Amino acid sequence: MRSIAKYKLADRRVEAGVQLLRPGEPSHETYELIEGWAFQYALFPDGRRQILNFVLPGAILGFHRDNDEVLTYGVEALTNTVVASYRINASDVFERDLETGMQLLWLLSRDLRLAFDRLASVGCLSAQERVAHLLLELFIRSRMRWPGHQIEHLNLPLTQEHIGDATGLTSVHVNRMLRDLGKRGILEFQYRHLRILDPDRLVELAAVDPYVLQSWIGLSVTSADRLETEVD
Amino acid sequence: MRSIAKYKLADRRVEAGVQLLRPGEPSHETYELIEGWAFQYALFPDGRRQILNFVLPGAILGFHRDNDEVLTYGVEALTNTVVASYRINASDVFERDLETGMQLLWLLSRDLRLAFDRLASVGCLSAQERVAHLLLELFIRSRMRWPGHQIEHLNLPLTQEHIGDATGLTSVHVNRMLRDLGKRGILEFQYRHLRILDPDRLVELAAVDPYVLQSWIGLSVTSADRLETEVD
DNA sequence: CGTATTCTTGACCCGCTTCAACTCAAGTGG
DNA sequence: CCACTTGAGTTGAAGCGGGTCAAGAATACG
Numbered sequence: 067m068r069s070i071a072k073y074k075l076a077d078r079r080v081e082a083g084v085q086l087l088r089p090g091e092p093s094h095e096t097y098e099l100i101e102g103w104a105f106q107y108a109l110f111p112d113g114r115r116q117i118l119n120f121v122l123p124g125a126i127l128g129f130h131r132d133n134d135e136v137l138t139y140g141v142e143a144l145t146n147t148v149v150a151s152y153r154i155n156a157s158d159v160f161e162r163d164l165e166t167g168m169q170l171l172w173l174l175s176r177d178l179r180l181a182f183d184r185l186a187s188v189g190c191l192s193a194q195e196r197v198a199h200l201l202l203e204l205f206i207r208s209r210m211r212w213p214g215h216q217i218e219h220l221n222l223p224l225t226q227e228h229i230g231d232a233t234g235l236t237s238v239h240v241n242r243m244l245r246d247l248g249k250r251g252i253l254e255f256q257y258r259h260l261r262i263l264d265p266d267r268l269v270e271l272a273a274v275d276p277y278v279l280q281s282w283i284g285l286s287v288t289s290a291d292r293l294e295t296e297v298d
Numbered sequence: 299m300r301s302i303a304k305y306k307l308a309d310r311r312v313e314a315g316v317q318l319l320r321p322g323e324p325s326h327e328t329y330e331l332i333e334g335w336a337f338q339y340a341l342f343p344d345g346r347r348q349i350l351n352f353v354l355p356g357a358i359l360g361f362h363r364d365n366d367e368v369l370t371y372g373v374e375a376l377t378n379t380v381v382a383s384y385r386i387n388a389s390d391v392f393e394r395d396l397e398t399g400m401q402l403l404w405l406l407s408r409d410l411r412l413a414f415d416r417l418a419s420v421g422c423l424s425a426q427e428r429v430a431h432l433l434l435e436l437f438i439r440s441r442m443r444w445p446g447h448q449i450e451h452l453n454l455p456l457t458q459e460h461i462g463d464a465t466g467l468t469s470v471h472v473n474r475m476l477r478d479l480g481k482r483g484i485l486e487f488q489y490r491h492l493r494i495l496d497p498d499r500l501v502e503l504a505a506v507d508p509y510v511l512q513s514w515i516g517l518s519v520t521s522a523d524r525l526e527t528e529v530d
Numbered sequence: 531c532g533t534a535t536t537c538t539t540g541a542c543c544c545g546c547t548t549c550a551a552c553t554c555a556a557g558t559g560g
Numbered sequence: 561c562c563a564c565t566t567g568a569g570t571t572g573a574a575g576c577g578g579g580t581c582a583a584g585a586a587t588a589c590g
Binding site: 477488 | 567568569570571
């Protein structure tokens with residue numbers, strides 16, 4: 067993220083559970099997630115919540131064309147995180163700076179893909195398939211982001227309630243599905259710790275098209291590469 | 299769409315029901331929808347289909363960063379349409395052309411919002427609310443696009459099966475919900491013809507946050523404005 | 531330690547699906 | 561002009577997947 071760094075204001079530590087952005091507020095600030103996990107969500111009047119996307123480092127949050135645009139969804143820190151603030155909007159970017167624009171375009175197109183995948187999952191699949199689908203997605207994105215860790219073994223900072231809110235299920239039923247998946251020897255998820263037992267059956271159960279899978283891997287790899295340049 | 303016009307190859311007539319882009323194929327061509335309706339969809343091995351987005355004129359379809367990228371979703375013409383073909387990719391755009399890049403960024407961010415809205419709807423709402431939500435969205439987008447027509451009266455080229463595939467319901471149950479909505483005096487939808495009977499109750503039933511509604515209106519208006527420049 | 535989340539499990543219930551039959555409109559060709 | 565076809569809409573009956581409610585167990589945390 068070399069190019070966007072020009073617009074940087076400050077780094078900030080944000081604790082788990084804190085609302086980075088709230089729906090209904092005007093978005094004056096644009097954030098980049100530097101460290102940790104967060105998620106974007108939509109809220110309904112009756113209190114129901116839909117998790118729209120889980121956010122890993124490198125993502126840009128709250129970017130809009132106009133600074134006084136009102137946010138229609140929120141962002142909450144899932145773990146303790148570090149975020150960078152920027153003062154930036156679309157006109158700034160494109161008048162001055164191609165590289166940044168291209169990065170934003172790439173990030174947006176990745177998020178759109180992920181949104182489409184989850185929409186397809188929630189709209190078409192059974193409860194068990196949806197849970198499998200989500201965990202597979204997070205496993206792959208996380209693995210590509212931090213390739214150093216042990217195979218088929220991963221810490222996911224999620225409660226079963228988060229999984230429920232992301233898949234359109236109740237946490238009670240998520241629990242049953244996780245238990246089933248364990249009994250069937252496909253995956254285990256306990257104490258925020260995911261272990262893939264049978265990758266092939268997981269991919270099949272999650273009804274993930276080979277091309278979709280490839281695109282997840284591809285986009286995550288590219289994302290990591292891209293972020294490497296951030297260090298220098 | 300003045301700036302993107304440089305990359306234009308040809309206009310093409312496409313009949314209703316034709317697949318503009320198929321999942322699994324490499325995407326050599328980028329299209330702009332000029333006239334008519336289309337929709338983007340994901341397909342599962344067992345034949346289930348999720349409609350991801352309904353596409354109105356002005357949208358860019360099949361745009362990717364690499365020309366040999368494989369498509370993970372398809373596009374089908376809903377009515378007879380006219381599309382323009384372009385030979386273009388991300389590197390082209392940004393190395394040469396800011397204005398086009400900005401348009402693409404804007405279109406992508408609009409599509410992401412719509413995807414998030416539908417995801418929230420499918421994940422959280424009841425069958426009746428989902429149907430109301432979808433029809434309200436299409437009503438507003440269509441109305442903003444073609445503002446000339448009669449109030450609260452609109453032609454939507456959808457079957458109940460399309461509504462079902464977009465909302466994650468069966469067409470049978472969509473039928474029952476439409477019937478209910480009619481009896482309750484909220485809206486009528488028959489013979490591809492939508493009539494809003496009680497806008498206020500519709501907005502409330504669809505659980506559309508005022509800010510979301512505002513953003514739909516805002517983005518559609520802006521879209522129309524933007525597209526106006528296409529003519530000159 | 532005690533307290534608060536989170537997880538787990540069972541019993542019951544309801545919204546939506548499934549299956550199936552029938553209606554209705556719009557062609558199409560003899 | 562009517563018989564046949566085809567796709568969409570309509571309605572009912574029965575079953576099931578997932579929700580709801582509730583109570584208890586496990587784990588994290590101060």
